[in-house]
Amino acid sequence: MKTLVIVAHPNLEQSKVNRSWMNRLQQEENVTVHNLYAHYPTFEINVEKEQQLLLEHDRIVLQFPFYWYSSPALLKQWQDLVLTYGWAYGSKGTKLRGKEFVLAISTGGPEAAYQAGGYNHFSMSELTKPFQATANLTGMRFLPTFTKQGVRLLTNEQVHESAEELVHHLKNNY
Secondary structure: OOEEEEEOOOOHHHOOHHHHHHHHHOOOOOEEEEEHHHHOOOOOOOHHHHHHHHHOOOEEEEEEEOEOOEOOHHHHHHHHHHOOEOOOEOOOOOOOOOOEEEEEEEOOOOHHHOOOOOOOOOOHHHHOHHHHHHHHHHOOEEOOOEEEOOHHHOOHHHHHHHHHHHHHHHHHOO
């Protein structure tokens, strides 16, 4: 199983959690870590290169901090340009069919904020429905999301533990 982890964090140098996850995943065999903001700081995405990366992997992981109930802007731009009609979806768009699709998301707010009656009023499952719909449209199998919440308050040890938990989630749960 070859896994592609697409990291989308606009301030990765300042991120303890997403940087830790990325660094830890880079140590794994059969895992390709692809930092979108490092490759495309001007948002000019090489669509053919990105599509080729997707074709070369069996599992696609989108790793990002949860911004305004969604992904950072470059990841949305990537989706808009790379997941094209006739390639990723549509009657002839079958290139991603059968691949596995996973989200790895960090939130600044605590878990209690993301549920009915919580500060944000909705669960993470509800808020990530557009990603689930993307998986459905492209024929990918949506696997359980890895979420680490309340990351602003994590100790260095907890950040390290979360990176190990992510590796375990990706390698041992399916």
